[in-house]
Amino acid sequence: MYSRLELPDSPKQPFTDYSRWRLLVSDSGRHTWHYLSTEEECAKWPQNSVDKFWLGLDLNYPPLSPPKSALEAARNGYRFYKTLQSHDGHWPGEYGGPMFLLPGLVIGSYVSGMEFTLEERKEMIRYLMNRAHPEDGGWGIHVEGPSTVFGTGLNYTALRLLGMDADHPVCTKARAILHRLGGATAIPAWGKFWLSLLNVYDWEGNNPVPPELWLLPDWIPFHPHKWWIHTRNVYIPMSYLYGVRFKMPENDLILALREELYPENYYSIDWPAQRNNVAEVDLYAPHTTLLDMLNSVLAMYESCTLPPLRRAAVARAYELIVLEDENTGYQTLGPVSKMFNLVARVHREGPESEAYRLHKEKRYDFMWIGAEGMMMCGTNGSQVWDTGFITQALVETGLAELPENKESLIKALEWLEDAQMLDNPKHYQTAYRHGTKGAWGFSTKEQGYIVSDCTGEGLKAVLYLQKDLSFTPKLVSDQRIYDAVDILLTLQNPNGGFASYELVRGPKWLELLNPAEVFGNIMIEYCYPECTTSVITSLSIFRKHYPNYRAADISRTINAAIRYLHDCQQPEGGWVGSWGICFTYAMQFALESLALVGETYATSDSSRKACEFLLSKQRADGGWGESYKSCEIGKWVEHEDTQMVQTCWAVMALMYAHYPHAAPLERGVALVMSRQLPDGSWPQEAIEGIFNKTCAIAYPNFKFSFPIWMLGKAHKYLNDLKSQAKM
Numbered sequence: 245m246y247s248r249l250e251l252p253d254s255p256k257q258p259f260t261d262y263s264r265w266r267l268l269v270s271d272s273g274r275h276t277w278h279y280l281s282t283e284e285e286c287a288k289w290p291q292n293s294v295d296k297f298w299l300g301l302d303l304n305y306p307p308l309s310p311p312k313s314a315l316e317a318a319r320n321g322y323r324f325y326k327t328l329q330s331h332d333g334h335w336p337g338e339y340g341g342p343m344f345l346l347p348g349l350v351i352g353s354y355v356s357g358m359e360f361t362l363e364e365r366k367e368m369i370r371y372l373m374n375r376a377h378p379e380d381g382g383w384g385i386h387v388e389g390p391s392t393v394f395g396t397g398l399n400y401t402a403l404r405l406l407g408m409d410a411d412h413p414v415c416t417k418a419r420a421i422l423h424r425l426g427g428a429t430a431i432p433a434w435g436k437f438w439l440s441l442l443n444v445y446d447w448e449g450n451n452p453v454p455p456e457l458w459l460l461p462d463w464i465p466f467h468p469h470k471w472w473i474h475t476r477n478v479y480i481p482m483s484y485l486y487g488v489r490f491k492m493p494e495n496d497l498i499l500a501l502r503e504e505l506y507p508e509n510y511y512s513i514d515w516p517a518q519r520n521n522v523a524e525v526d527l528y529a530p531h532t533t534l535l536d537m538l539n540s541v542l543a544m545y546e547s548c549t550l551p552p553l554r555r556a557a558v559a560r561a562y563e564l565i566v567l568e569d570e571n572t573g574y575q576t577l578g579p580v581s582k583m584f585n586l587v588a589r590v591h592r593e594g595p596e597s598e599a600y601r602l603h604k605e606k607r608y609d610f611m612w613i614g615a616e617g618m619m620m621c622g623t624n625g626s627q628v629w630d631t632g633f634i635t636q637a638l639v640e641t642g643l644a645e646l647p648e649n650k651e652s653l654i655k656a657l658e659w660l661e662d663a664q665m666l667d668n669p670k671h672y673q674t675a676y677r678h679g680t681k682g683a684w685g686f687s688t689k690e691q692g693y694i695v696s697d698c699t700g701e702g703l704k705a706v707l708y709l710q711k712d713l714s715f716t717p718k719l720v721s722d723q724r725i726y727d728a729v730d731i732l733l734t735l736q737n738p739n740g741g742f743a744s745y746e747l748v749r750g751p752k753w754l755e756l757l758n759p760a761e762v763f764g765n766i767m768i769e770y771c772y773p774e775c776t777t778s779v780i781t782s783l784s785i786f787r788k789h790y791p792n793y794r795a796a797d798i799s800r801t802i803n804a805a806i807r808y809l810h811d812c813q814q815p816e817g818g819w820v821g822s823w824g825i826c827f828t829y830a831m832q833f834a835l836e837s838l839a840l841v842g843e844t845y846a847t848s849d850s851s852r853k854a855c856e857f858l859l860s861k862q863r864a865d866g867g868w869g870e871s872y873k874s875c876e877i878g879k880w881v882e883h884e885d886t887q888m889v890q891t892c893w894a895v896m897a898l899m900y901a902h903y904p905h906a907a908p909l910e911r912g913v914a915l916v917m918s919r920q921l922p923d924g925s926w927p928q929e930a931i932e933g934i935f936n937k938t939c940a941i942a943y944p945n946f947k948f949s950f951p952i953w954m955l956g957k958a959h960k961y962l963n964d965l966k967s968q969a970k971m
């Protein structure tokens with residue numbers, strides 16, 4: 245479909261004119277990037293500081309006066325960060341990291357006949373070139389991981405579809421490592437699936453993905469509506485596409501890829517033997533015997549499916565796909581389901597349909613142009629999450645009261661007000677959804693999913709902005725605040741903990757059927773210390789302002805949540821983070837929660853043990869640094885370098901716990917201040933987030949919100965410690 249592209253050898257310089265890219269922020273925080281084609285358009289729509297920063301262009305801010313205190317450093321930090329606030333009040337940001345998303349965008353678009361502009365193609369290619377492993381030329385599951393078959397097989401394919409020549413040195417090198425790792429036969433399940441849609445892997449090489457499970461009665465313990473929401477939303481369109489055995493018609497490029505992806509002859513591969521063949525470097529969660537047995541039974545069933553039953557099951561899966569599209573403005577829950585749904589809708593409804601048009605358009609919500617080229621993001625942004633943190637930081641540090649910051653905070657409140665979901669999903673029980681009335685999600689209200697901790701942080705931010713600041717308009721009514729509390733209270737599990745999007749619906753043994761190979765803990769919802777603590781802290785703050793609203797329910801909920809938190813503290817004193825890296829992340833939330841119910845270093849063994857654990861990890865330079873590998877194995881793994889953001893989390897954790905000695909905190913503060921640049925910003929360090937145990941994901945706004953928060957808080961905290969010492 246695409247012509248081959250003449251490409252520069254080095255991806256360091258942009259392949260397009262970076263002065264022409266603009267981020268359009270519309271519809272309650274929607275992000276789409278546009279490339280302006282004429283000088284006139286550029287003159288009419290000038291590039292602003294948000295565009296320039298995220299494109300990696302120089303902002304050329306003059307140096308600020310060097311801070312003499314932690315508070316001044318925080319203030320300088322916010323002088324810079326304020327310029328990254330969008331006109332509508334939220335903070336946009338890049339959300340890259342996973343390296344298996346862009347191929348879905350490219351393959352899904354290709355098989356559906358959806359094009360990209362030349363500029364988008366060039367910059368996607370450039371991104372992949374920039375992200376190729378410098379030594380072996382492959383790609384991993386995420387930007388910091390070692391090369392795998394999953395990353396290399398899929399990204400190689402994406403490059404070829406985008407127009408890179410097979411003889412380009414980047415392709416030659418990537419092919420060499422792919423073949424060294426065994427070739428694409430051993431690609432993990434989702435890779436097999438994408439390649440099968442593209443018709444460069446045989447459907448016989450896939451384990452079955454039968455849509456019939458959707459015809460089972462809902463009460464069955466393993467019914468897919470009880471699976472973790474991401475897994476089931478990926479499974480729905482996969483089961484449709486498997487059910488119809490979708491495949492792209494052959495063309496020259498497909499024939500060429502069949503040659504390139506495999507060291508052996510494509511036409512002599514024993515496909516059924518590949519179903520459980522996964523390269524060693526890729527494997528995180530090996531199949532259980534139970535799963536293998538189940539797959540064998542399902543494979544037998546595939547050879548004798550009853551056509552009317554299959555048709556009914558495919559129709560049911562399609563129905564669920566449509567409900568999900570309509571509930572989310574065609575972006576779906578996440579980037580993987582987005583592209584599978586898109587292919588399914590185009591397959592059923594064709595290129596002239598409304599579904600085609602809407603799906604095509606909504607790809608842009610995930611496409612982001614950064615300094616290294618164009619990527620596909622982990623969600624349609626992290627709008628609520630980032631806006632929630634920085635606003636809380638400003639209020640807690642007192643920076644919110646500075647006249648220079650008032651307007652910015654009012655804007656942020658306006659945005660947060662607009663981001664609250666006021667109703668339950670359009671298709672609610674019919675789409676197996678949890679309620680959303682009163683909720684905040686992670687990105688935008690259009691995406692339309694509640695996340696427990698996003699509602700917690702959104703609620704906290706609004707309470708801070710409305711209750712602690714005299715100058716803000718009170719935009720979110722008491723009733724809407726009650727709605728947020730009501731929906732949070734519906735999310736507690738019997739063990740006291742809170743999971744991510746829903747209650748834990750399925751039995752734990754379902755994890756034995758995890759087919760994804762590359763991710764852990766994905767079959768059902770699990771309770772997470774981070775999600776639980778955001779709910780505890782938001783409810784604790786809420787009840788200070790509204791002591792009479794559902795007081796007994798709230799106190800029961802908080803007490804049970806605190807018990808859960810104690811239960812999941814590790815014997816060494818830490819909590820394992822599941823969404824940020826790793827102990828330092830989870831511990832700042834956990835120690836804040838404990839302190840809010842009166843458990844501090846002085847009063848609680850749990851808090852003291854946690855502080856001692858953290859202190860034992862402080863480095864000689866005063867900072868902390870842990871690798872994403874901590875999340876893979878649930879044990880602290882040192883990073884080669886001290887990490888500024890993690891140092892903030894650790895110092896925050898100690899302050900929340902009311903740790904009584906200044907020295908370790910002062911050393912942490914000094915480290916964070918030493919890394920600040922003269923314009924008030926901080927440089928990007930290692931990746932900050934994680935999901936499903938193995939895949940790191942970037943939270944580039946954390947390098948602003950957390951140092952500002954920590955430094956401002958530490959300033960006051962250390963002064964208080966000094967005055968207490970004098971007394």
Ligand code: LAN
Binds near residue numbers: 475823936
């Ligand atoms: C996210 C991002 C935000 C994150 C927090 C709010 C930080 C967390 O506390 C709860 C879980 C949540 C909402 C979360 C869940 C999984 C997501 C959506 C992601 C890590 C972003 C990308 C990821 C998604 C699963 C990526 C697509 C990959 C699949 C395996 C389907």
